Amino acid sequence: MEYNTPQPASDFVHPPLACLMVVLTGKIFPERTDHRCDNERYTGDGLPQAVNLLPPGVESQWRWRYTGDFTDSTHYQLSPALVSKVAEEAFDLDPARIQFPVRYYDQSSPEVIKTLAALRHELVTGGPGGRLCAESLANVLVVQLIRQMSNWQGSGGGIRGAGGRLPRHTLQAVEEYIHAHLDQNISLADLAGVAHLSEFHFARLFKQTTGLPPYQFVIHQRVERAKRLIAAGQLSLVQIAIEVGFSDQSQLNRHFKRVVGITPKRFN
Template sequence: MASNPLNSLELCQRFNKPLILSSRQMNWSGILVEQCQSPVSTYEVELPALSDHWLSLHLGNSTSLIQKRGDRRHESILHEGDNLFIPAGQPSYWCQDKSGITCSPLFICLKPELIQQVAEASDMDSNRFEFMHCFGQQDSQLHQIGTLLFAELRSGGVMGKLYAESLAQVLVIHLLRHYSTLTQPIASQNNSFTRIQLQQAIDYIHTYLSRDLSLAELASVVNISPTYFASLFKQEMGISPHQYVIRQRVEKAKLMLSKTDLAIADIALQVGFSSQSHLTQQFKRFTGMTPKQVR
């Protein structure tokens, strides 16, 4: 067993799959997303138990695959959008018995600590449920979340850690609801921020608007869990923390466009966007105009 708890690079090596993209340098909390190139030749591999939960989304050509986990053997044809889910601590066997077929699966590794954090914030006992294997099935909602994470991976993390980590929270809740032995519904949070806590979070966002804010960072300001924070913030403000941050960046950029002579690219960086094109994209989405039109 590898010592690195999010070692999907070793997964690629075990399968002899070259790594194409990785979120390692983006430092997303609790989640690692990577894309690999599947070999065109027949392969057979036994994979030891992983310390993290592993989700594989099939992208590309349809291919046949034989899987074994424990005493269960499953032979299937994987199609675009099919997902495979392997809970932490579960060894597995894989065999692709047709050559000449290429695909580029998306690997998503989730730390058990993230699962526990989301479960506890939803009033669940993380020791009283288990995740279940998924040998390959279509799940449109899961595929949509995976597609959004994939787009963010390909962009180089243009939307920032807050966006990726918010998607990770949504992904975990979906897995808990549909891929676990959980019998009770996930509790909704009926509590609310105090006025002081909400103002503290908002003040922090405005103070560090240019920073690549993360969900954990914002939650730590009011000393609650990231999942709880995201839920309560949306409950109070009507939009997610990520949407609020983007909106405030656009508003600040609008003010700077009218009050300063700074270049648009410099304004973009000063308000927290990764580039001028990212500012333009979000600016047009919120105002219907481009920064150049406003100036």
């Protein structure tokens, strides 16, 4: 991902990429644009909070006119490996069958826009569980793109094996791993490896079993450990934040208040 801060008028050619390029426009956009990609052309007003989708291997030309405002956007590059993995694991599809047509200023999928915005929030703000959160959101994003913005016409867009829960012993093993590595940057691949599942299926089954996505569960466990350390009264809040895996006291304060309802100081 790359977040582009507000830019004035521009005229440039984007070379072909090996990845699937998704561009989410920001709140402010110029009045006049001219874009071309793979024999598809868009000429007209730019739209805020919209999706531009560029398939791999094609050159694109971008031009917008300066009208007194500036534009900002976020660019996401999704690797063919990720798209193929989700196509196979979630839909039992041959990845070669999945094609993404060019789309300009598409506002038809609020779900895709919401997920892209959540990924942008992680990019701009960071925070505990950021890696785990971004990996989970990337899987969700590709599912949504295949369902809603590809050439695939599935029967209702159902995910293969959508039911089910993690076995009790598997969930216990994952929880033990989280508790043992709570102060570290836990990845989705780490947790899926403990469960002997693919990342996509693990994230789905974990949420169905616990009610929380993996990254939110990790944050809750960090807050629970912080509560115990605060009650023990042997460490400062700065020390506790680092001990439980938050980068600083401000992140501890923010997540503690969100989960518990009060600040760490008031809890103490």
